[in-house]
Amino acid sequence: MSIAATFDIEYLQYLDADGKLVRDDLPAIARDVRQLVELYKLMLYVRVFDAKAVALQRTGKLGTYASCLGHEAAHVAIGSAMQEDDVFAPMYREYGAQFYRGVKPREVLLYWGGDERGSDFSGPAHDFAWCVPIATQALHGAGAALAFKVRKEPRVAVTVVGDGSSSKGDFYGAINVAGAMKLPLVVVIVNNQWAISVPRSAQTGAQTLAQKGIAAGLECLQVDGNDLIAMRAAMDHAVKRARHGHGGMVIEAVTYRLSDHTTADDARRYRPEGEVKDAWQREPMKRIKAYLMSLNAWTEKEEEDWKADCAAKIDVEVNAYLETKSQTVEAMFDFTHAELTAELAAQKADVLAQEKRG
């Protein structure tokens, strides 16, 4: 018997849970202290936003909301590694990536607050909106990448899926086509260990989620998703090779969902408390803060000041959200097609007449 194929999956980590460097072949981003501080500040901003959004839901001012608690490093690394004309195809909790790209917190709130205008956001106009049908966004990312290939544009599509998503045909379809057509597609599996109540171990018999990309002919890497430096280095590598025509990549970002799945979920029903406690020891903020402080690039005072700034900035966003008047009823009809069909026009007239009567 001979060997038909072999593979290895590398694991990338620079900072351990305490912020100590675990290797010395550091990527450029590890030395770019100014940028790291900016990214850390965005992570803090996201965390303040997230807590506020959950609080809004708990007080009846927001619909169901999907928290991103614990995913900050992965998300901010993804957003910051992309160029503006690249295309992002997110799932529904990648606020850190989207804020970097210009989406406003008020728009995130508007979406979860029951208003389509949230998805007409201020980020790049070509970015996809939040995608609830699990993993379908991966194929839209692949379609964007195929469009770049057809038009010979040096752009990259980046999509995010979860550990649960990696069980779906759409995920396999996307990585398969990216391999078959050598598309500039970066697929980040943010493995937060839980797909609502189903643990990672129940999703697949595969040793890693990253290795699923091997079968598709893609380069694959498993990364400590709580390590901002590792995540950013992995993304920089993936985006660069995709942009230069070397094809797609699968990055498994190993992290932990510190929150419930959404505000409609209660993870205490299925998740051992000890596991969550452990996960808090490895969460992403602490280690990058420690690293920056060890370089004298960040202080507790700056942290306190910035958190206060964030709270003020988020308050502005929340107020803008709360003050946004609902769309009038015709908005339901006006975007179904480019132009109203006769039947839709008649139905719209019915509703408007109904509104008038009260």
Place this chain on the structure above:
Amino acid sequence: MAQITLIEAVTQALAYEMRIDPSVVVLGEDVGVNGGVFRATQGLQEKFGADRVIDTPLDEASIAGLTVGMAAQGLRPVAEAQFEGFIYPMMEHIACHAARMRTRTRGRLTCPAVFRAPWGGGIRAPEHHSEANEALFTNIPGLRVVLPSSPGRAYGLLLAAIRDPDPVMFFEPKRIYRQYKEEVADDGEALPLDVCFVLRDGSDVTLVTWGAQVKETLEAADALAARGISAEVIDVATLKPLDFDTIHESVKKTGRCVIVHEAPRTAGFGAEIAARLAGEAIYDLVAPVERVTGYDTHIPLYRLEMKYLPSVERIVAAAERTLAAS
């Protein structure tokens, strides 16, 4: 001017639009080198290159998802489902994304895509190759659903479908792909995507149909004429949005309506037309609306399929019932 078949008209429309609009791309299984299993895309890859006539991996969900992604990023993809019966894995992308891209982003992103599929039975094909499931799509907001029934209408409607700023389902009646040839000028003239076509004027009964049943319905009109009954024949062509006015005008004249389609009866698109007649044309009707349809069974394997599909005899009998009723 060339005499061409319905399927050649599909190819001609694709080639025309690819020639004038570089954003038009074709994708699907076997659409490239092989030119499609029915040859709808014959010669296109040679003309326009493998970048624009794309053989995809064999996964319908991937084809649909890629189509949505490409369309949202400024291309005008024309995706092929090899058979209507294989379109089901595409439905999530069609219903959840293509059809609602515009509305869910308030117009920021759109999906100007066409999903083509050879549709319907009657060609002695294997299982799952003969479905008529158009009604599954007419209930999805944001889609146009088109079923051409002649070479000329296939050409003009496909051009319009590709040019439409929103997603269009374009179902091709494969039983009449090569039924006859007619002259179709390759002039780039599109047909409107919201009108029915009156194929034959008549005064006693209105026969409403679409797709391959246009053939049997016109034959039924001939048979009725031989018995002194004047039947008007309407090809709906675009099911959604429905041009009900044309149907209503005809029924005002005839007072009788027979709806013919090969899809199953219950909640078939004929039910929508019948409901519209009941709601808006009840005083014009002098007889109950008749439906001649496929049965509420799966279309049988091919030894029995012609028993399933509406026949000339069934259409004639239904028309005569409407005349006997008043």
